Amino acid sequence: MTAIYNFNIFRGINDLIEWASQQLVIYIDIFKYLLPAVPKTILITVSSFVLALALGLIFGLLRISYRKPVRTLAGIYIDAIRGVPLLVQIFFIYFGLGAVLNLERFTAGVLAIGICYSAYLAEIFRAGIEAIDHGQYEAAYSLGMTRLQTLRHVIIPQSIRIVIPPIANQFIAALKDSSLVSIIGLRELTRAGREYYSQNFTDFQTWLLVGVIYLIMTIGASRVVKWLERYFAVKGFGTLKA
């Protein structure tokens, strides 16, 4: 009895080692396949986010314009973009506009994510600007600065500190949402995952690894944000201890 029992354990461990090494080979194979697509995901995310930052700042400033029609138009842009699913925007820009304007997949994908996120960023910028005490404007105006000079030299530098955490959240969300452009055939990380599993039928391992790679990238982005927050921190400002 004892011998048989030992033999079974021995068989069990042996099987386990064999299974694990097979799995390792599969994961390495998947990883080798996915890795070249990672730079593309990063490129799509960073390009569309730079676009989103620029458009977001512009629309955020238009949102607080003195002129009511300008404010209203910016509000309509923001509400319209925020009210439509990103996936629908991707389809619209690639299949709709793309057909007319002859857009490439990459351009269409970056445009769609960039425009979509600009609406969220516009609201973040607006909130960050409005959070600054009105006395700051009065001081700057009384020194003869124009509204634009005041925004540029006094208000926005102080807003940056406030908007970094929510903007970082949006960046991480954009990194994850970049997977949506896989649907128009842009070969980024998610697309690469789909290609691999459709050839090898290793669903579990493929999607687990795709998820882990996204996770590593988002954790890395959070670390960069922590560093940025420290960089923009002002001496003696907000260091109050409770």
Place this chain on the structure above:
Amino acid sequence: MIIQIKNLYRRFGKTQAVDDVSLDVEQGEVVVIIGPSGSGKSTFLRCLNALEDIDSGEIIIEGHRIDRSHKDIHRVRLEVGMVFQNFNLFPHLNVIENVKLAQKVVRKRSDDVAHRRALELLEQVGLGDKTLAYPAELSGGQKQRVAIVRALAMDPKIMLFDEVTSALDPEMIGEVLDVMKYLAQKGMTMLVVTHKLSFARDVADRVIFMENGRIVEQGSPAQIFDNPAIARTRQFLTSALGDQ
């Protein structure tokens, strides 16, 4: 006349904050405005560099007009410096950058010229060793002296002081008032809203008592403090001096 104000009106909802105020101020004059809180003195002062809209009337400063259109306000603000109750220093800039910013952006001075001007003024008010400190690292009195220097660095012809000692601890009021006295002696045209009646008595050329948006009484400090003509002025001074 460096400042001419004719029939100035400013209303907030139902309250008439500034109610038909006319006033001429001469070059080098120190005018101190006193009155109970809510009497419209701060609002009146803020009209003088167009931080407050005016409903009607006009203000002419050095030939530049402030009226409802706000057309000339940029040039007016170049002539008028202002110091606020809450300092309003730029918290993201250190002391010397606070003083340099508008010199560079508005007066288009080079970094070097702006730096020297800032340093010279900071040393005059005893802050030559604080140039690299950030506002949050300064005491209230030091902040207010930086705020005064920041306004002076633009070489204004007129300085407005809006209750600049009201947010300060008592032991810091003196250092700020000393700077203001020094400016007055040097011939700066000043309009000062304050609760420090002793400052009004010592430094003012003219004291104005305001209530409900109107100028109730004005005259030399001796006239106003020792021999007010109007009963309401007397009543205010009795209670205000009793507090000090």
